[in-house]
Amino acid sequence: MILQFLGNGIVNGSLIALTALGFSLVYNTTRIFHIAYAGIYVWAGYxxxxxxxxxxxxxxxxxLMAIVAAAILSVSCEAFLYAPLMKRGRSHNSIMVSSVGMLILLVSLSELFFGNVAR
Structure with a gap:
């Protein structure tokens, strides 16, 4: 039973580390607090x-299809959400609020299509 807990901890810790690494990579390259990254991560799983x-x-x-879909979602967020706001000279706070809105949209769509039950 201890080995099972150890294995679960390693797997869950690896998933959290991978998510944090991706978030850090996005933030350090774009300087956008991309909160919708979590929603894209969830959609890749679905x-x-x-x-x-x-x-x-x-x-x-x-x-591979999940990776391609996540990349398409990320590029779409950049092209249709963040780039127009940055072109207009909006503050980082307004970009972060739009990212929260995108996260809410992605989570709501996943609940609409897949329900609230864990898969």
Whole structure:
């Protein structure tokens, strides 16, 4: 049982470290507090789930599709949300508020399509 707890801790710690590394990479390169990163991370997981469970794709192909979808979502956030605000000279606070709005939208859409049950 101790080995199971140790394994779970290593896996969960690795996921948290990977998420923190991605958030840090985005912030240090763009200087945007990209809170919607969490929603994109969640959508990548759901896309992986859909491709594996419903479309019966292999794990590697599903994983690659989830990465592509997350990249498309991230680039879309930059192109349609952050770039217009930065072009207009808005403050970092308004960009952060728009990122929170995008996070709320992504979470609400995931609840709409997949429900509130953990998968």
């Amino acid at each position: 896309i992986l789930y859909v491709f594996m469970e419903y479309l019966h794709w292999p794990l590697i192909a599903s994983f």
